[in-house]
Amino acid sequence: MGKLDGKVAIITGAAQGMGESHARRFVAEGARVALTDLNEERGERIAAELGGNALFLRHDVTSSADWGRVLQETEDAFGPVTVLVNNAGILGPVTPTAELGEEEYLRVCAVNQHAQYFGMKTVIPSMRRAGGGSIVNVSSIAGLVANVGAPNLAYVGSKFASRGMTKLVAVEYGPDNIRANSVHPGYIKTPMMVEATDENGGGIADAVPLRRMSEADEVSSLVLFLASDDSSYITGTEQVVDGGLTAQ
Numbered sequence: 001m002g003k004l005d006g007k008v009a010i011i012t013g014a015a016q017g018m019g020e021s022h023a024r025r026f027v028a029e030g031a032r033v034a035l036t037d038l039n040e041e042r043g044e045r046i047a048a049e050l051g052g053n054a055l056f057l058r059h060d061v062t063s064s065a066d067w068g069r070v071l072q073e074t075e076d077a078f079g080p081v082t083v084l085v086n087n088a089g090i091l092g093p094v095t096p097t098a099e100l101g102e103e104e105y106l107r108v109c110a111v112n113q114h115a116q117y118f119g120m121k122t123v124i125p126s127m128r129r130a131g132g133g134s135i136v137n138v139s140s141i142a143g144l145v146a147n148v149g150a151p152n153l154a155y156v157g158s159k160f161a162s163r164g165m166t167k168l169v170a171v172e173y174g175p176d177n178i179r180a181n182s183v184h185p186g187y188i189k190t191p192m193m194v195e196a197t198d199e200n201g202g203g204i205a206d207a208v209p210l211r212r213m214s215e216a217d218e219v220s221s222l223v224l225f226l227a228s229d230d231s232s233y234i235t236g237t238e239q240v241v242d243g244g245l246t247a248q
């Protein structure tokens with residue numbers, strides 16, 4: 001018996017990093033999963049590896065039309081969606097506010113914030129048809145505190161927004177048995193983090209009480225819990241997975 005038997009999930013940004021890790025854990029726990037991403041080559045390869053309970057769909061999360069197609073194709077393959085993991089995100093440039101370009105600002109907000117709105121708006125009706133569901137919005141420690149290594153104002157603003165939108169949806173759709181929680185990772189070893197620092201995080205782990213960065217899979221354990229019925233009374237919360245970084 002898997003912890004996600006009978007669940008149908010959409011996970012965005014699933015071609016690498018944490019999204020890939022979540023998809024692997026979800027399928028191992030019995031879910032049927034649509035992995036979505038811009039990166040078709042990697043996404044197709046991972047879905048093929050995961051077998052018949054996984055499907056890759058090319059998806060730009062900033063496009064509402066893409067969201068409509070992704071929902072339709074997921075429902076056609078697996079039935080109504082019961083889990084949405086809004087994971088895709090970008091950092092944008094490491095820049096102080098006065099030098100942050102308008103286009104860069106808007107792009108980061110489009111991927112990290114507006115896409116989570118498109119995702120919830122698109123998938124909530126499907127969850128209602130299914131009799132309930134669980135939404136996991138991936139924010140960041142940058143959605144809790146203003147600057148623990150945050151790259152720019154757009155990243156911080158979009159990650160705070162994710163946390164707030166999550167709470168409202170939890171309140172609005174609790175009566176429909178739809179839960180929503182935000183996840184706030186600290187320093188996690190993924191291509192995004194390696195790109196921003198180096199293989200060892202450029203020494204940033206020294207500031208973490210546990211004195212190390214996290215593996216992606218350690219975040220997947222939390223996301224799996226929130227997606228599963230083990231968290232059946234948990235909604236509207238922010239879940240921190242940061243090795244104690246923001247406790248200081």
Ligand SMILES: NC(=O)c1ccc[n+]([C@@H]2O[C@H](COP(=O)([O-])OP(=O)(O)OC[C@H]3O[C@@H](n4cnc5c(N)ncnc54)[C@H](O)[C@@H]3O)[C@@H](O)[C@H]2O)c1
Nearest residue numbers: 013016017018038060061088089140185187188190191192
């Ligand atoms: N790595 C960290 O330390 C860390 C910390 C806090 C929060 N986060 C958040 O966790 C999430 C996952 O991060 P990661 O480190 O795995 O990143 P990553 O860069 O390794 O992977 C992100 C994936 O999202 C995809 N993506 C980007 N823009 C997209 C778009 N418009 N449409 C569809 N897919 C798109 C990319 O192709 C990529 O496969 C992000 O929201 C990120 O902000 C990461």
